[in-house]
Structures are given as C-alpha cells and as structure tokens.
Amino acid sequence: MLKDFKPVLSILLRFITVYVVLLLVYQFYLNSFAQLGLDSFSHFIAEQVRDIQNYLGYPTELFDDIKGEQVYFKVKGIYATRMVEGCNAISVMILFVSFVFAFYKGKKTFFFVMAGLLILYLMNVLRIVGLNLVMTDYSQYGKIAHDYIFPAVIYGTVVLLWLIWIKFFALQYENT
Template sequence: MLKDFKPVLNILLRFIVIYLVLLFAYQFYLNSSKGGGLDSFSRMIAVQVASVQNATEFPTLLYDDVKNEQIWFYVKNNYVTRMVEGCNAISVMILFVAFVFAFYKGTKTYIFALAGLLLLYIMNLLRIVGLNIIMVDHKEYGKMFHDFIFPSSIYGTVVVLWLVWIKFFALKNENS
C-alpha cells in the first residue's frame, strides 16, 4: 500500500528538506547581519524602491534606523512606511523555490526557478512602491492594501507560477 504513495511521499519529502535547508540558510544570513541595522538584501530593495519612486514623481528619501533594524521611506516630505526584514519577500521566494524543486525536472527547473524569482522580486518591488504611493495619496486605504491587496498579489503570483510549473513543465511528459 505504501508503494502507491511513494511518488507523492518523495515529492513531499523533497519539498520539506529543500524548504528547511533554505529557511535555515536564510536564518543564518539574518543572524550574521544582526546589530548592523536592516539586512543588506532588504536595504538594497529599499534603495531600489526609492529610485523607482524618485523616477515617478514621488521624491523619496530614506532614513536608516539602524537600532530598530528598519528603513523609513520619507516620501513627499512625509514619513509614510518603513521597510523591515519581512518586506523583502524572501520567505515567499523560499516557498516558491522549494515547491518548484520538489518537482525537479533537470535544467528547466533552474531556469524556471530563476525566472520566477525575478518575477517575484519585481512584483515585491512594485508592491512596496504601490504601498508608499497609496500611503502618500490615499492613507485611508493603506491598511487594506498592506494587509490584503498586496499580499494576495504576491501569493497569487506564486500560485500562478506553481500552476504553470506543474501544468507545462513538471507533468508535461506524463500527460503526453
């Protein structure tokens, strides 16, 4: 009986192992940057968000709050939001990569994972830009967009990518 479930159990085990390895590696990275303010990846995203906003008529300055490990966005002369480690979408990217590699299909797995990570990175960048713009011009909608609209766009993108991976790549040979 267990033999019937072996493929599913292998995929599940691969997912769990990959997810835990990536999660622990990320935690190690975070621990290595403790005490120096916001981690360098999150800091890079904050700088890129400010660049996009400055290019789109939303003059932005960054205030680095090293002690509290955050960066404040100062947009149009107002402090509107802050960038913390959780805003960098790495946890979402780890989940995405673990799922894709659980259904490993050779070189195309790496290509799809990299393309998906790039798309998620861009989506996250635009999510933060969008939130800052909303907080400047329509603060009354800020909580709704922060808590519901933008998270659903990021997680929705992950689900669509997973569906594309399964339908067109991971199970393609089995359907033919």
C-alpha cells in the same frame, strides 16, 4: 502498500528538505546582520524602491533605524512606510523554490526557478512602490492595501507561477 505512496512521499520529502535547508541558510544570513540594522538585501530593495519613486515624481528619502532593524520611507515630506526584513519577500521566494524543486524536472527546474525569482523580485519591488504611493496619496486605504491587496499581489504571483510550473512543465510526459 507503501509503494503506492512513494511518488507523493518523494515530492513531500523534496519539498521539506529544500524548504528547511533554504530557511536555515536564510536564518544564518539574517543572524549575520543582528547588530547592523536591516539586512543588505532588504536595504538594496529599499534603495531600488526609492529610485523608482523618485523617477515617478515622488521625492523619496530613506532613513535608517539601525536599532529597530528597519528603514523608513519619507515620501513627499511624510513618513509613508517602513521597510523591515519581512518586506523583502525572501520567505515567499523560499516557499516558491521549495515547491518547484518538489516537482524536480532536471535543468528546466533551475531555469524556471531563476525566471520565477526574477518575476517575484520585480513584483515585490513594485508592490512596495505601490504601497508607498497609496500611503502617500490615499492613506485612508493604507490598511486594506497593506493587509489585503498587496499581499494578494505577491502570493497571487506565486500561485500563478506554481500553476504554470505544474501545468506546462512538471506534468508534461517526456518522450522516452
């Protein structure tokens, strides 16, 4: 009877293993920044957001709050938003990677994960830019943008990538 569930259990075990390992590695990384402020990856994203906004004509400055482990975006002279560790989308990327590796298909798994991580990274940077622009020019829509629209963008991208992985890669029968 257990033999019937072996494929499902195998997928579930791979998902949980990859997820827990990546989560522990990420937590170890975050712990190394405990007294130094915002982690370097999040800060790097904030710098890229600033550069894009400056290019788009939204003068942006960053202000570090080391004690608060955050960076404030000052856009067009107002403090629009703040960047915290949760804004870097790494937890979403860990979930994405875990799901794709749960349906492991050899080398193409690694290529798809790398392409997917790049897409998620770009979507996240654009998401933060979009949120800053909404908070600067249309602050009355800030809460709905932050709580619903922009999370839907990043999670929607993850779901779309998962569907592509399953439909075009994971469920394709290999010629033997």
